[in-house]
Amino acid sequence: MQSGPPVYSVSQLTREVRSLLEASFTSIRVEGEISNLAQPASGHKYFTLKDESAQIRCAMFRNRARFARCRLEEGQHIVITTRVSLYETRGDFQCIVQSVEDAGEGQLRLKFEQLKKRLADEGLFDASKKKALPELPSRVGVITSPSGAAVHDIISTFQRRFPAIALLVHPVLVQGENAAASIAEALHTANLRQDCDVLILARGGGSLEDLWPFNEEIVARAIFDSKLPIVSAVGHETDFSIADMVADVRAPTPTASAEMLSPDQQVMANLIATLATRILRSMSRLLESASQRVDFGLRRLQHPKMALRIRKQHTQQLVQRLEQSAYENLSREQAIFQNASQKLAACSPANAVAIAWKTLLTNKDLLNKNITSLMRDKRMTLEKNAQTLHVLSPLATLARGYATLHNPQNNKPITSIHKTSPGERIT
Numbered sequence: 001m002q003s004g005p006p007v008y009s010v011s012q013l014t015r016e017v018r019s020l021l022e023a024s025f026t027s028i029r030v031e032g033e034i035s036n037l038a039q040p041a042s043g044h045k046y047f048t049l050k051d052e053s054a055q056i057r058c059a060m061f062r063n064r065a066r067f068a069r070c071r072l073e074e075g076q077h078i079v080i081t082t083r084v085s086l087y088e089t090r091g092d093f094q095c096i097v098q099s100v101e102d103a104g105e106g107q108l109r110l111k112f113e114q115l116k117k118r119l120a121d122e123g124l125f126d127a128s129k130k131k132a133l134p135e136l137p138s139r140v141g142v143i144t145s146p147s148g149a150a151v152h153d154i155i156s157t158f159q160r161r162f163p164a165i166a167l168l169v170h171p172v173l174v175q176g177e178n179a180a181a182s183i184a185e186a187l188h189t190a191n192l193r194q195d196c197d198v199l200i201l202a203r204g205g206g207s208l209e210d211l212w213p214f215n216e217e218i219v220a221r222a223i224f225d226s227k228l229p230i231v232s233a234v235g236h237e238t239d240f241s242i243a244d245m246v247a248d249v250r251a252p253t254p255t256a257s258a259e260m261l262s263p264d265q266q267v268m269a270n271l272i273a274t275l276a277t278r279i280l281r282s283m284s285r286l287l288e289s290a291s292q293r294v295d296f297g298l299r300r301l302q303h304p305k306m307a308l309r310i311r312k313q314h315t316q317q318l319v320q321r322l323e324q325s326a327y328e329n330l331s332r333e334q335a336i337f338q339n340a341s342q343k344l345a346a347c348s349p350a351n352a353v354a355i356a357w358k359t360l361l362t363n364k365d366l367l368n369k370n371i372t373s374l375m376r377d378k379r380m381t382l383e384k385n386a387q388t389l390h391v392l393s394p395l396a397t398l399a400r401g402y403a404t405l406h407n408p409q410n411n412k413p414i415t416s417i418h419k420t421s422p423g424e425r426i427t
Helices: 010-024 105-121 149-161 179-193 217-225 242-246 254-261 265-300 304-346 349-392 394-400
Strands: 028-038 045-050 055-060 077-087 092-102 139-144 166-171 198-203 230-234
Touching (some): 010 077, 028 055, 055 077, 105 217, 139 149, 139 179, 149 254, 166 179, 179 198, 198 254, 230 242, 230 254, 349 394
Parallel strands (some): 055 092, 139 166, 198 230
Antiparallel strands (some): 077 092
């Protein structure tokens, strides 16, 4: 069994080296000079980045290359943002480029970030200070180069979408040392003249250095001080400038800025046609309603004699109703009077006395009858009790005669036949 360091296959070694490189250098910036530049039809870009003592292979794939800020050229000095990897098939150490910029852009980008922070601190980017765009401007001012592609794109878009909007081009320099002052002066002039409803500040795409006039402080403050709303359309969709941030609205392209401010004439025509149809329908309904009201009014118009006849009939009906009502009220009052009279008669003292006298006589007869009956009953009871008393009276006994019996042997009285027997001697 062998001892010592492990044995790697070539594939294992290149795989582990690649993993170590990619984990250690995920995103770094490298500066150097381009050589051996290759740009195949696939859209990928391959080149060597070198300095005076070393070089490294670089690959920039199509999805990143199409967003490059500058055009790559042989011998160009650039700064790349990259991750480090290893091409295992050949064992080549290489950089996978994510973005690239001209080496001179480094200082410009630092200056850009410093100005951006200072202006943001001053409130030049605040959304609360943005002005609203007009819904349908009558005239649009365009501040751009008179010979660039941007002005042609804007003019053609307005002519295609809504040619009724007038355009006023303010020609300016859009590149070079005097471009910023030229742009600021055009903004001040447009605000002094006040002959436009809104302004478009436009320029085609380019590198950071090409677009730098739109990152100058003088331009930013001129945009901020403008009384007219401004649409910034500088560069391509991926380009952002200080002017974009200060402007009231940012458009990704000059064409997009024209589309923002110009309604589609076909859409407007359809809307107008729809509104016209709605107006016609509303007018038709109003006319129909008015016609119906006129017809109804004509039907209600009558000759004076007819009106008098109708009034007379109505008056007669009212008289009949009044008489009927008076008769009904009189009958109702008479019924109420009769009812009250009957109630009063029922409550009269004479009636009460008569009823009470009648009741008294009836009670007198009943009392006499009851007294007679009671005396008879009492007499019969008395006679009966007298007879009973007579029977029980000693005098009756004496009148009938009596005897007392004794037993001669013990001289005790005999009170019952059971206390003697036949043949026994008694006294």
